[in-house]
Amino acid sequence: MAQKKNFALRIDPAVMSAIESWAADEFRSVNGQIEWIITRSLKEAGRLPKSSLAGKDTQAQE
Secondary structure (H helix, E strand, O other): OOOOOOOOOOOOHHHHHHHHHHHHHOOOOHHHHHHHHHHHHHHHOOOOOHHHHOOOOOOOOO
């Protein structure tokens, strides 16, 4: 598995609450949900290299 990079994220409490609820609905951790949202957005915008998608099921639970 590729190494992941840590960073601090300041986020509006209402947005965080919505992400927590969404993550719980989809049986993901909050961190996993944020990563899924970002990855999906990058893919839709055409900003994620195809090599980054190898072996990943980014369509799951959409």
